[in-house]
Amino acid sequence: MNVSxxxxxxxxxxxxxxxxxxxxxxxxxLGKIEAKAAGVPEVIMLNNKDxxxxxxxxxxxxxxxxxxxxxxxxxxxxxxxxxxxxxxxCEEKLNLRVITGEFKxxxxxxxxxxxxxxxxxxxxxxxxxxxxxxxxxxxxPIARDLRAELHRDMTAGKS
Numbered sequence: 091m092n093v094s095x096x097x098x099x100x101x102x103x104x105x106x107x108x109x110x111x112x113x114x115x116x117x118x119x120l121g122k123i124e125a126k127a128a129g130v131p132e133v134i135m136l137n138n139k140d141x142x143x144x145x146x147x148x149x150x151x152x153x154x155x156x157x158x159x160x161x162x163x164x165x166x167x168x169x170x171x172x173x174x175x176x177x178x179x180c181e182e183k184l185n186l187r188v189i190t191g192e193f194k195x196x197x198x199x200x201x202x203x204x205x206x207x208x209x210x211x212x213x214x215x216x217x218x219x220x221x222x223x224x225x226x227x228x229x230x231p232i233a234r235d236l237r238a239e240l241h242r243d244m245t246a247g248k249s
Contacts, residue, residue: 092218093145093206095195096124096133100143100166121146132206134195134219137166141192148208149173150216152201153186153232159197162190172207172240179239184232198222203230213237 098120117135125133125146134150137143144150144167151160158180163169180186198204204216204224215233217224 091132091206091214091216092130093132093134093216094125094128094130094220096121096135096146098124098135100135100137118146132214134198136195139165139192140194141165142195142197143167145206145208148206148211148214149176150204150206151176152198152204153230154200154202156186158186158188158232159193159201160188160190161193165192170209172209172212175240175243176207176213176236179236179243183239184235186232198224201225203232205233205236212240 098117101117121133121135125131132145132148134145135143142150142161143165144161149160149167149170149172151158153159158177160173160177161167167173177188180188198219199222202225204219206214206216208214213233213236215229217227217229
């Protein structure tokens with residue numbers, strides 16, 4: 091998947107709580123409009139401090155040397171069910187440590203893999219951010235393994 095970096099910034103969590111799922115989420119709508127204009131299915135949104143936050147309708151993760159990184163909730167992201175499930179699967183099933191924090195866009199340029207997650211997309215590898223190509227444009231093994239683990243997790247106990 092190719093994505094773009096949105097010009098629209100995520101709302102500050104002090105202004106509008108990201109924990110509130112609202113049908114009038116103008117911030118996400120503006121991000122989706124930017125995605126459509128850029129010809130990509132999703133954008134990466136930064137917060138008002140220029141830290142990576144999330145997508146217009148997804149969470150973002152990346153890997154470097156068998157470590158998994160994702161923005162901290164304090165950046166203003168929505169802590170969704172899929173995000174928490176992915177974090178758990180990284181640690182429990184793939185034995186990967188998940189690091190949360192405040193990160194800059196530049197951090198993605200050093201990533202081995204980048205992927206976004208959501209209920210509808212599940213785990214979607216990102217191979218290009220604007221003009222920057224991730225991992226030679228190839229899907230990495232962690233995103234592939236996580237997608238398989240997520241499918242197993244979702245069907246566990248179902249007959």
